[in-house]
Amino acid sequence: MKPQTYNSFLWNSVSDHGLHSPFVYSFVSSTFYEGRKPKNVKAAAGLDRHALETLYKVITNRKAFKLLVLGNEAPAVTEAIREVAGQENGQVWFFSELASVPGGLDMAILTGKGAESLLEQLQRAHQDSNNNTIVAVPNIHTTPFMEAAWAQIKNAPNVTVTIDTYHVGLVFFRKGQANQHFAVRPDKRVLRDALLGAKNLWGLF
Numbered sequence: 001m002k003p004q005t006y007n008s009f010l011w012n013s014v015s016d017h018g019l020h021s022p023f024v025y026s027f028v029s030s031t032f033y034e035g036r037k038p039k040n041v042k043a044a045a046g047l048d049r050h051a052l053e054t055l056y057k058v059i060t061n062r063k064a065f066k067l068l069v070l071g072n073e074a075p076a077v078t079e080a081i082r083e084v085a086g087q088e089n090g091q092v093w094f095f096s097e098l099a100s101v102p103g104g105l106d107m108a109i110l111t112g113k114g115a116e117s118l119l120e121q122l123q124r125a126h127q128d129s130n131n132n133t134i135v136a137v138p139n140i141h142t143t144p145f146m147e148a149a150w151a152q153i154k155n156a157p158n159v160t161v162t163i164d165t166y167h168v169g170l171v172f173f174r175k176g177q178a179n180q181h182f183a184v185r186p187d188k189r190v191l192r193d194a195l196l197g198a199k200n201l202w203g204l205f
Contacts, residue, residue, distance in 0.1 A: 003141045009166045013183040015193060021180055024161065027062075032165075032186045035061030041084055045076035046111070050167040051138045054186050055109065056084050058170070059092060064106035064134055068095050070121040071111030077138075081109075097124060104130035110137045115149035119156060126158050126173055135171035140164065154181055 016033060019025040038056040043049050058064055059081070069078045078094055085092050095101050108125035112118045118137065125135050140150040150169050154162050160179050161172040165186040185193070 003144055003147050004166075006141075006166055009141070009164070009183060010185065010192070010196065013164075013166075013185045013196075015185055015188060019182065019184070021161070021182075023174070023177065024163065024180070024182055024184075028163070028184050031057055031061045032184075033188055038084060044080040044083070046073055047077065047080060047138055048167065050186075052080060052084055054165055054168040055081060055136055055138070057186070058134060058136065059085065059107065062106070062134065065092050066095060066101055066103075066106040067092055068097060068101065068105050068108045068125060068128065069111065070097055070108060070124060071117060073111035074109075077109060077111050095128075101128040104128055105133045107134045107136060110135065112149075113143075114145050115152045118149045119152060122153060122156055122159075122171070129173050131174055133173060135173075137169040137171065138167065140169040141166055 016025050016029045019028060035057060038053050041049050041052045041056065044052065047055070059067070067081070069081070082092065082094075095105070105125065105128045108121075108129075110118050110121040110125070112121065122135065125133070129135075137150065137153060140146050150164075153159065153169070153171060158173050159171055160174045160177045162181045163170040164181070164183045166183075167186075
């Protein structure tokens with residue numbers, strides 16, 4: 001089965017106005033639409049420009065400065081994020097997976113190609129998580145294997161909320177929160193969003 005295309009994702013996605021979760025509405029609005037946006041971001045380390053832009057928005061606008069990058073591509077991804085943050089005068093701290101993180105992680109980034117390794121990394125991230133920890137999984141729609149892995153991550157124990165931005169999947173371990181999964185556009189474009197909004201209104205008739 002072919003991976004989901006971006007156009008298919010857009011057709012099934014929403015902006016902040018289509019969200020019925022107060023937590024996710026607040027997160028999406030402040031992270032993607034109202035906060036700082038990076039400039040001159042280029043693809044690097046297996047991450048396309050859109051994935052890096054999304055990661056930067058989360059790190060900067062959520063003040064997710066205590067980071068843990070896991071997986072085979074961790075060194076390259078770490079360097080790419082450090083470079084983007086440096087261009088924007090951002091301060092980030094990268095922690096080792098061999099030691100616990102005081103107060104818990106702000107954000108973990110999982111890198112890999114399949115479900116088994118990504119689920120192991122997810123469990124490692126959970127060990128140092130708190131109610132506000134964000135786990136990012138880039139490239140979730142690049143291959144059928146990554147889409148299958150993303151589906152398993154959404155159903156993993158302790159996962160309560162996920163946000164699919166197409167280029168990056170975001171995972172939360174929020175205690176007491178109902179299990180909810182969203183597909184959200186991480187930027188706003190007037191014409192595109194108007195057309196998609198009209199599609200949603202048409203479905204009401």
